[in-house]
Amino acid sequence: MSGTASSVAEAIRAAKAERRGALIGYLPVGFPDLDTSIEAAIAMARAGADVLELGVPYSDPVMDGSVIQEATQTALADGFRVAHVFEAVRRVREAVDVPVLVMTYWNPVLQYGVERFAADLAAAGGAGLITPDITPDAAADWIEISERHGLDRVFLAAPSSSDARLRLVAESSTGFIYTVSTMGITGERAQLDAAARGLTERLRAQGADLACVGIGISTAEQVAAALDYADGAIVGTAFVRALRDGGVPQLADTVRQIAAGTAPR
Template sequence: MSAHESQVARAIRAAKQERRGALVGYLPVGFPDLDTSVAAAIAMARSGADVLELGLPYSDPVMDGAIIQEATQTALADGFRVAHVFEAIRRVREAVDVPILVMTYWNPVVQYGVERFAQDLLAAGGAGLITPDITPDSAAEWIEISERLGLDRVFLAAPSSTDERLALVTRSTTGFVYTVSTMGITGERAQLDAAARELTARLRAQGADLACVGIGISTAEQVAAALDYADGAIVGTAFVRALRDGGVDRLSEVVRDIAAGTARS
């Protein structure tokens, strides 16, 4: 862990002091277009998201469910470019003081240049990266650069991981460990997996300080259930659907509804 406490970790701790824990909200940049995605991210922060997770649309999204895939395809068809991510972060940060993590597959970062990407992310006011498809043992360059620049690096932990792997993830991650409740793709399920609870306990045993659980959370009740054992709940599909079906107004309403799950009972 870095000596500095990251803005993401601070936001999660603040949410835990005030409420049950944090809500992390995901939306792809550029959906349905760049300006609307900026307005949507600002609305999400104002409606109760403690941390924003902005997705970088990518042509081969192996982990995303149908609704998120459809949104990222729309963004790509609309002419999305990587530079739009930094523009979006700058514009959102001018409006709200909420930390922003970029969720990205690794290939676009490599294509852009890891050092250049990190510098542009920092300059825009971004807090760090969530990297679903690289593991700490193949991320030496990113670990070095993020340490140097003070950017968060959020790695994923899955139920299939060995304890040794979970220890490596815990040591290498800053901000929070992204706890994946199933090995499947993102999307909603009626019941949160017992797997997420067990995985979080295994991460704690390996020394994980902050863990947020994602994949499958879509209601205030599921947020509250996740916050029984995790420090934050990550919601994506439900927010993307709300934006798609009812624009920024509907999104704000759904974020407020789901954020109610973070309140102390």
């Protein structure tokens, strides 16, 4: 991994030093409304998330399961704008000292302007971007601009990726590599794919530093299982559902319960 010092990587390493690994929590900006989504992200950090992942609602979320899709559609219907992302990041960072990544499909970044997006994210205190639908070989502009603004680039690795692709991802990513546990969409699953363990081992063989596994993790037990081989576990659907069903209090309870999976065994 290249680039400037990464607050995300530092947070993951700190969690590994203290416990077994990091918990990365996802919520979409603007769900159920902007202020509540900010309050929820702050609560998530205070309840045990080591890194926050704030999602940009998008009209064609090809990788998201139904719970997250419904949440992002609610945010869009409520008038979400990309400028809200930077407001959310700024307000969260004013309240908690936890790194904040933004997960976004690439089209909203292009529409906003890559340079402008990077500058506004950095000014708000954001740590970088998770980009599920752009690969390193198609991201020359983003790689150059992110280096200039000191932002992390979190690319995805999938079980179907070739070793050459995994090497490129390992060389191009900063912060961590988002290791996709299954080939499907996000959501909860009773069993995590064994493919995630094999993929993480393949990434390490290609020079990857920090690898965090996501998609399908929804319980403390699944977090603990992922941390047997990965540096962090990414949880989204379970947190979005808790916020939807019981507001910020239920979300905070759910984060605490799932964060217990990072404890030493």
